[in-house]
Amino acid sequence: MSLNSIFQYFVPKDKKVFFPLFEQASSNVVAMATVLVEAVNSANSNTREELFKQIDKLENKGDEITHQIYLELGKNFITPFDREDIHSLATAIDDVADYIQGAANRMMLYNVDNINEPIKKLSELILQASIDLEKAVKELRDLKNVRNIADSCIRINSVENQADYVFDRAVGDLFLYEKDAINLIKYKEIYAALETATDMCEDAANVMESILVKNA
Template sequence: MSLNSIFQYFVPKDKKTFFPLFEQAASNVVAMSTVLVEAVNSNNPATREELFRQIDKLENKGDELTHQVYLELGKNFITPFDREDIHTLATAIDDIADYIHGAANRMNLYKIDDYNEHIKKLSELILQAANDLEKAVRELKDLRNVRAIADSCIRINSVENQADYVFDRAVADLFLYETDAIRLIKYKEILSALETATDMCEDAANVMESILIKNA
């Protein structure tokens, strides 16, 4: 066997490994975010419950994709970029899914039937960040397109800043106007999970920006 043949054996088949898995994981987060927005804007309890079940199934799918990335890391000797960055990006995308799922779970378990403007706005911001995340991830396989990836990351950072403001305003309103302590705790936990989902989007964007710098 020639040296070239040996080298080719260790080079990952990118079209069948990391990049498609990242793209599927990012698309899965968009799907979860879309269903979340539908759920918080629905006035039908049965419809909401079904949408929450969909989020649960999508979160399981995300876990499977993340696990597959970890398996591929163990199988491939040479990777398209740093192994640590691949692991960190996969984990960051999975964390977004986890917090969306966590927020939806709390809404369902706490029997929340009044989704205020703050919950709806944070859900919309998560979807906005998820869409930009998907755009950036799809460009990763061609690192020459630095501008497109960087622009998406900048937009994600902007969304996270907006989410911080919405969260702070929402919590302030809770302490000002909510007189039921249990209800206050329920809403604060839901709002916190939603806001953290945008933090995780920013973390994923930071990983991609790091990849750009290392591969410039």
């Protein structure tokens, strides 16, 4: 048992604020990804715009949760696991939210009406990865179900690989078929933001795998 694990026994239960905050952050990302999927599958541009605005509000909520994690990190001498891992996990989850918002903002600001299959597929993959991220985060509280965390991390890595493939094919098709240079730039930026959101999910999974190793 690590020294940090021993210290946990002396920490009052109500002081263990990190787990609820991480759970709130990951649940917020799932909410954002769910709204994103709904938006890109909506045929009504006004409805889509309202959903994008919801994503903006949820991202602000995520920022507040992340800020609270950082504040608690500064106030608490004893933490449930390494301080660097707490900071890295909070940052990675916040980055997922940032890139979801970034993709949504680009679609709205660029007046993209043709929501094509790559955008829909990448959005679905973000939601898949976010759901597994939330599952893994919820298991961090007591680290009893290590296998469940590891399985979720493996699925996130698999989703990220799928997103890489969809992104590469989509960009390849853009350069092959898109004749309008402005449209090419618009879609490439949107694809990149969506694909990077899955990268950030993988970053969070990597941090959790590191936590498992250190607390084994």
